Amino acid sequence: MNLITAVRKAKKKGLGIKRPNMVNLYLIPTNTDGYFLMMKGEEFLSIKWNPSIEDVLARDWQLVGKKKA
16 A cells, blocks of 8 residues: 555554565654654654655555554
8 A cells, every 4th residue: 555545544543554675663653743653563763754755655555563452
């Protein structure tokens, strides 16, 4: 799926997103100054993930994580 669809679905379901090449990493979209939080498992790695042109145009985004209760 594209990035916009992935972000919308992740927000609705309380999940993160990733591309297949992001091994053991995923992103949590936010409405904060952090934009996207980069995570490795439960470990916080970075704020303000900056997508490449390839990331923005990609159609291989996936939802990841456990659904919020």
